[in-house]
Amino acid sequence: MEMPISDYRTDLKTVLDNCIRILLFMEILQKKKIIIDTLLNILNFIQMIMQGVWIDDCSLMCLPGISLNDCKKIIKYIYVNFVNFVNI
Numbered sequence: 619m620e621m622p623i624s625d626y627r628t629d630l631k632t633v634l635d636n637c638i639r640i641l642l643f644m645e646i647l648q649k650k651k652i653i654i655d656t657l658l659n660i661l662n663f664i665q666m667i668m669q670g671v672w673i674d675d676c677s678l679m680c681l682p683g684i685s686l687n688d689c690k691k692i693i694k695y696i697y698v699n700f701v702n703f704v705n706i
Contacts, residue, residue: 637667 676689
């Protein structure tokens with residue numbers, strides 16, 4: 619998607635970079651308090667920002683050009699071949 623003003627791209631990168639720093643700081647604080655649920659949520663959030671996909675989306679969607687429909691086809695193909703292999 620083309621940004622209407624070129625500064626938006628720079629600002630977006632700055633916000634995302636700072637967001638990661640804040641989340642990493644939160645991670646350090648949570649490690650000291652040993653609150654595992656909050657720590658895992660922070661790590662999941664960092665992963666979603668870095669990869670650009672929701673945590674419950676197909677991991678293959680991180681690859682360029684792979685859509686949700688492609689993921690479903692690939693998973694179905696792997697499952698069918700695995701079942702055929704096990705039945706041999």
